[in-house]
Amino acid sequence: MGVDPGLTRCGFAVVQMQPNRSGESLHVEVKGTSSDEDLAVRILAIQRAAEQLLDEFAPDVLAIERVFSSANAPTAIATAQASGVVIAAAAARGIPVAWHTPSEVKAAVTDDGRADKDAVARMVARILNLPGLPKPVDATDAYAVAICHGWRSGVGAKFNMTAATATHQGARTALQKAAAQRSTGMTAAQRAWQDAERRAARR
Amino acid sequence: MGVDPGLTRCGFAVVQMQPNRSGESLHVEVKGTSSDEDLAVRILAIQRAAEQLLDEFAPDVLAIERVFSSANAPTAIATAQASGVVIAAAAARGIPVAWHTPSEVKAAVTDDGRADKDAVARMVARILNLPGLPKPVDATDAYAVAICHGWRSGVGAKFNMTAATATHQGARTALQKAAAQRSTGMTAAQRAWQDAERRAARR
DNA sequence: CCCATTATAATGAGGT
DNA sequence: ACCTCATTTGCTTCAC
DNA sequence: GTGAAGCAACGGTTCA
DNA sequence: TGAACCGTATAATGGG
Numbered sequence: 423m424g425v426d427p428g429l430t431r432c433g434f435a436v437v438q439m440q441p442n443r444s445g446e447s448l449h450v451e452v453k454g455t456s457s458d459e460d461l462a463v464r465i466l467a468i469q470r471a472a473e474q475l476l477d478e479f480a481p482d483v484l485a486i487e488r489v490f491s492s493a494n495a496p497t498a499i500a501t502a503q504a505s506g507v508v509i510a511a512a513a514a515r516g517i518p519v520a521w522h523t524p525s526e527v528k529a530a531v532t533d534d535g536r537a538d539k540d541a542v543a544r545m546v547a548r549i550l551n552l553p554g555l556p557k558p559v560d561a562t563d564a565y566a567v568a569i570c571h572g573w574r575s576g577v578g579a580k581f582n583m584t585a586a587t588a589t590h591q592g593a594r595t596a597l598q599k600a601a602a603q604r605s606t607g608m609t610a611a612q613r614a615w616q617d618a619e620r621r622a623a624r625r
Numbered sequence: 626m627g628v629d630p631g632l633t634r635c636g637f638a639v640v641q642m643q644p645n646r647s648g649e650s651l652h653v654e655v656k657g658t659s660s661d662e663d664l665a666v667r668i669l670a671i672q673r674a675a676e677q678l679l680d681e682f683a684p685d686v687l688a689i690e691r692v693f694s695s696a697n698a699p700t701a702i703a704t705a706q707a708s709g710v711v712i713a714a715a716a717a718r719g720i721p722v723a724w725h726t727p728s729e730v731k732a733a734v735t736d737d738g739r740a741d742k743d744a745v746a747r748m749v750a751r752i753l754n755l756p757g758l759p760k761p762v763d764a765t766d767a768y769a770v771a772i773c774h775g776w777r778s779g780v781g782a783k784f785n786m787t788a789a790t791a792t793h794q795g796a797r798t799a800l801q802k803a804a805a806q807r808s809t810g811m812t813a814a815q816r817a818w819q820d821a822e823r824r825a826a827r828r
Numbered sequence: 829c830c831c832a833t834t835a836t837a838a839t840g841a842g843g844t
Numbered sequence: 845a846c847c848t849c850a851t852t853t854g855c856t857t858c859a860c
Numbered sequence: 861g862t863g864a865a866g867c868a869a870c871g872g873t874t875c876a
Numbered sequence: 877t878g879a880a881c882c883g884t885a886t887a888a889t890g891g892g
Binding site (some may be wrong): 428429431457461489490491492493494496497498500501523524525535597 | 835837839
Binding site (some may be wrong): 524536 | 888
C-alpha cells in the first residue's frame with residue numbers, strides 16, 4: 423500500500439506488484455479533510471481511513487513518502503502529524519513501514535529524479551494498465567510510492583518482503599543484518615535492495 | 626492533561642487545577658522509546674501510552690506543546706508524528722485539544738517568557754505542592770503545559786471547559802463563536818480565555 | 829568510481 | 845469538485 | 861497602547 | 877540508569 427501523506431488530502435493506493443515489473447491497482451482513495459474541522463478531528467479522520475484500508479486489504483507493507491520541510495514549517499508539521507497516525511496504524515497491525523523520498527519515487531517510476539507530475543502520472547498509468555491518468559493528483563503519488571517500493575524492495579524479483587510478525591521489533595532487521603554482512607558480490611538489484619532497506623531502516 | 630511531545634521521551638501529566646490558582650498532580654509519566662526500535666513501533670508505543678492514560682483519567686482537555694521547527698526539520702517531523710497520534714487519541718475520545726507554544730507555557734507559570742528550565746521546574750513544584758522538583762525533565766514540561774492551559778483557559782475561574790461530545794465537529798466551536806460575537810465588555814479573565822481559545826482553534 | 833552540486837511542498841482561499 | 849494562485853511562525857519582550 | 865525586534869529544541873551517542 | 881555534548885536532510889544528477 424502506498425501513501426501520500428497530507429492533512430487536507432491524503433492518498434492511499436493498494437497495489438499488487440507483479441514479478442514482471444507491472445502491477446495491478448486494487449484500490450485507490452483520497453481522504454480529504456476540510457480546514458473547518460478541528461485539527462485533531464482531521465488527523466483522526468485520516469487515522470480512521472488508514473485503519474479501515476489496512477484492515478480491508480492487509481497489505482504486506484506500507485510505503486509512505488518521507489516528509490520534507492523546506493521553508494514551511496507549519497505545513498510540514500501538519501503533514502508529519504498525519505503521517506504519524508498512518509504509520510502507527512500500520513505498526514499496530516504488524517505491517518512493516520518503508521519510507522521513500524519524493525526523488526526516489528520519481529526516479530523509480532520514470533528513471534528521472536526530476537520528472538514533472540505529468541510524466542509520473544503517465545508512467546503510473548502505464549505500469550498499472552490504468553484506463554486513464556489517475557484522477558485526483560494525490561492518487562498518482564500514492565500509486566507511485568507503492569510502485570517505487572515494490573521496485574526497490576525487490577517484490578517480484580529474487581527477494582520478497584517478509585511480513586513483520588512481532589509488534590515489538592522492526593520486521594526487516596534480520597534480513598537487513600544478513601544482507602549487511604555480505605556487503606560484496608551482489609547484483610545491481612541486490613545492492614539497490616540493500617541500500618533501500620538500509621536507508622528505510624534509518625527511519 | 627498536559628503533554629510534552631517527543632519521540633525519545635514523551636511526557637504526560639494529569640493535573641487537577643483548583644480555582645485558587647493551585648493544582649494537584651494526579652499522575653506523571655514519561656514514555657521513552659529507544660532508537661533501536663523501528664520508528665513506526667516507537668510512534669505506536671507513544672500512541673498506546675496516550676490511549677491508556679486518556680482512558681484511565683478521562684481528562685477534560687488535552688493540552689499539548691506546539692511543535693516548533695527552526696533548523697532541524699527531521700527532529701521536528703518526528704516530534705510532530707508523535708504529537709499526531711496523541712491528539713488523534715484525544716479526538717477519538719471526544720476530548721478537546723489545545724495547543725500552546727513553549728513561550729506561552731513558560732510565561733504562564735513563571736511570568737517570564739524566557740525563564741530557564743530550573744525556574745519553571747521550581748514554579749511547577751510550588752504550584753502543585755510537589756515534595757521536590759519533577760524527576761524526569763520532560764515531566765516538568767508536561768506539568769507546565771497543563772498548568773498553562775488551566776490558567777489561560779480559565780479553569781477554576783468563572784469559566785470551565787466544556788467537554789467535546791461529537792466526534793465529527795470541533796468541540797469548542799459553539800463556545801468560541803458565542804464568545805466572538807460579544808467581543809467587548811469582558812473581564813481580563815474572559816479576554817484571556819477567549820484569546821487562548823481563539824488561538825488554540827487555529828491549530 | 830567517488831565527490832560536489834543542487835533540487836525538493838503543501839495549505840488555504842477563491843474562482844471556474 | 846477540480847484547479848489556480850499566493851503564502852510560508854508565533855509569542856514575549858523591549859522601546860517608544 | 862502600539863509597534864518593532866529577537867528568540868525558541870530535540871534526537872543520538874557517549875560517558876559516568 | 878541517568879546526565880552531558882554535538883549536530884542539525886537526503887538523494888538524484890552531473891562532472892572529474
